[in-house]
Amino acid sequence: MGILEVQNVNKHFGGLHALNNVNLNVEEGKVHAIIGPNGAGKSTFLNCLIGKLAPDTGSVMFQGQPVLGKKPHEINQMGISRVFQTPEIFSDLSVFENVMIPCFAKRDGSFMLNALKRVKRETDIREQAEQMLIDVNMQDKLHMEASSLSRGDKRRLEMAMCLAQDPKLLLLDEPTAGMARADTNATIDLLKHIGETRGITKVIIEHDMHVVFSLAETISVLAQGAIIAEGLPEDIKGHPKVREAYLGEAEV
Amino acid sequence: MFGLDKKDTKFLLIVMFLTLATPILLQPFPEGSGLAQFNAGYPDLMQRFAIFGIFAIGFNILFGLTGYLSFGHAAFLGVGSYSTVWMFKLLSMNVLPGLVLAVIMSGIFAFLIGFVSLRRSGIYFSILTLAFAQMSFNLAYSVLTPITNGETGLQVYASDPQYLMGEDALTTTHLFGFAMNKSLKLPVGSWEFTFNFGYYFCAIIAIVAFYVSLRIFRSPFGMMLRAIKTNQNRLMYTGINTRPYMLAAFVISGMYAGLAGGLLASMDPLAGAERMQWTASGEVVLMTILGGAGTLMGPILGAGFIKYFENIFSKINDNVLHGWFNWLPDGLEDAIVWLIHPFVGKGWHLTLGMLFMLVVIFLPGGLVEGGSRIKNWLKRNKQPKPNDDDHQPKHVAHVAEKEEF
Numbered sequence: 244m245g246i247l248e249v250q251n252v253n254k255h256f257g258g259l260h261a262l263n264n265v266n267l268n269v270e271e272g273k274v275h276a277i278i279g280p281n282g283a284g285k286s287t288f289l290n291c292l293i294g295k296l297a298p299d300t301g302s303v304m305f306q307g308q309p310v311l312g313k314k315p316h317e318i319n320q321m322g323i324s325r326v327f328q329t330p331e332i333f334s335d336l337s338v339f340e341n342v343m344i345p346c347f348a349k350r351d352g353s354f355m356l357n358a359l360k361r362v363k364r365e366t367d368i369r370e371q372a373e374q375m376l377i378d379v380n381m382q383d384k385l386h387m388e389a390s391s392l393s394r395g396d397k398r399r400l401e402m403a404m405c406l407a408q409d410p411k412l413l414l415l416d417e418p419t420a421g422m423a424r425a426d427t428n429a430t431i432d433l434l435k436h437i438g439e440t441r442g443i444t445k446v447i448i449e450h451d452m453h454v455v456f457s458l459a460e461t462i463s464v465l466a467q468g469a470i471i472a473e474g475l476p477e478d479i480k481g482h483p484k485v486r487e488a489y490l491g492e493a494e495v
Numbered sequence: 496m497f498g499l500d501k502k503d504t505k506f507l508l509i510v511m512f513l514t515l516a517t518p519i520l521l522q523p524f525p526e527g528s529g530l531a532q533f534n535a536g537y538p539d540l541m542q543r544f545a546i547f548g549i550f551a552i553g554f555n556i557l558f559g560l561t562g563y564l565s566f567g568h569a570a571f572l573g574v575g576s577y578s579t580v581w582m583f584k585l586l587s588m589n590v591l592p593g594l595v596l597a598v599i600m601s602g603i604f605a606f607l608i609g610f611v612s613l614r615r616s617g618i619y620f621s622i623l624t625l626a627f628a629q630m631s632f633n634l635a636y637s638v639l640t641p642i643t644n645g646e647t648g649l650q651v652y653a654s655d656p657q658y659l660m661g662e663d664a665l666t667t668t669h670l671f672g673f674a675m676n677k678s679l680k681l682p683v684g685s686w687e688f689t690f691n692f693g694y695y696f697c698a699i700i701a702i703v704a705f706y707v708s709l710r711i712f713r714s715p716f717g718m719m720l721r722a723i724k725t726n727q728n729r730l731m732y733t734g735i736n737t738r739p740y741m742l743a744a745f746v747i748s749g750m751y752a753g754l755a756g757g758l759l760a761s762m763d764p765l766a767g768a769e770r771m772q773w774t775a776s777g778e779v780v781l782m783t784i785l786g787g788a789g790t791l792m793g794p795i796l797g798a799g800f801i802k803y804f805e806n807i808f809s810k811i812n813d814n815v816l817h818g819w820f821n822w823l824p825d826g827l828e829d830a831i832v833w834l835i836h837p838f839v840g841k842g843w844h845l846t847l848g849m850l851f852m853l854v855v856i857f858l859p860g861g862l863v864e865g866g867s868r869i870k871n872w873l874k875r876n877k878q879p880k881p882n883d884d885d886h887q888p889k890h891v892a893h894v895a896e897k898e899e900f
Contacts, residue, residue: 315731315732316731316732316734316735316736316737319732319733320734324732324733325732327732331726331732332726332729333721333729333730334726335721335725336718336721340718340721340722343715344718344719344733344735345734347718348734348735353736354735354736354739354740355715355716356743357716358710358711358716358747359707359711359714360714360716361713361714362715362718363713368715
């Protein structure tokens, strides 16, 4: 049994059959990549997982618990975190505060009226957040306003925010999109590093085959809303259906 | 001290000093001098400074932190006033039960209105709150006349039961026998300072209100509210249920408004429906933005500014103007008076409007930003070349630092 089990998920947008009986089984502790050409339905699929979109039919089970119908914050509290395609951070807050918020969310749950406590006295939260920023190598940017970070740093910050919650499942939507090669490699290292020490299951949606083949242990190929192939990276590389779907676009 | 760090303690002490010394600070011109009419140190106005300060501080907890612009906060002000006057009518002229009821009732109202309005954000939220406030106003004005006394306004009559009223109890509002309208007049040279009990009562409550808001700003709760303002989506996907945070902020700021309304009634035991009208809701929005939304000091400054204008500028009529310019040749005097006339007296709104536009355009952070710009400018002049990045780190814009001014 996998940590995440998706069964027969369908989603229509008007006449468009965006997801067609998608089945997916993600094993615990593994890095599972979902690849596919543009418009294949990858982001739609991810949005269904985190409660941003409701699929028409199908079921999504996380650790044996149904995910569908739950609110985004409830899904997150179950242990699913997501890194977005464009970094979603609290741009008006400092880098430090950005990481403290998920730490609070993890410790205090989805709501706590702690209006008379002091952020300055929350030593454990502060230490956690600081350690997290050291892990992503951003400790020197602690007091910078998040909006003033570079794009790559924003991405790293977002990842730190997700990791600070110590999620069981991390969903990454093109984590290296728009990054320079050096940043991409740094991100790959980071993802590998946290994979080893924390055993977080990861689902990665990615265009960059370099990233996919450096990280993924299992690959599912999504094309026109349906999973057309699934297997180990070596198998996917030579899969005829995959080559067809990409029309030679990717250098696989 | 008080669970604050050094900087905040200093800040609070400054606010305390300014508030407690207001009767002296606002009376800078000697009696009888031409400028005496700019003195604002009389009880009625000072009470308004403190009360509307509380109103704006509360409003800022909602608008300044979460960015949700409520256009109906006057409804809570009105609810607070009515509750307090009812306590005067039923129990006695002691203000305490009235204020407690004002806070509770406005909290309940805020919960109900917030529960519905917070289902929408942005302009739709503003419109919903505005609609609720106008509904409250119209109800108070007509349908609920048995409770609100409609057009006449709710007031205390000799025939009211006043069950807790003692034999020789005060018939004016008081706190355990200390009358709100009691003043100590202290002439110093040609100055005269008025220390009014009602003002000090409001002032101490205002200081407590400010302190609570300071604590909220520094709390994890306050941080979540600021996170809602900058990226509500991310917060939801970070496992935070934003709705109860918003609702709590809305109720807290509604309770502040109710407290302010209760104090208004405590200073003058009247409550009219016009206190709930949309212009009153708009006023607190102006105060907060003028002073600096999201800053601690801004709303208080804004409230003081607007109340000062309302009470002082509006008193400058043509006679006063002629008095000022009578040293000029007749034709010129008339011309200048004609020129200034639309901006003062009844036209004080025009001056305020222009000032508001200038602030919004040139100082988006409000008067507080103006203050900090002046401070920075003075600093730069003092130390011509810092050029030492380690000891003079570049200023990083940071929300928590905006409130130093």
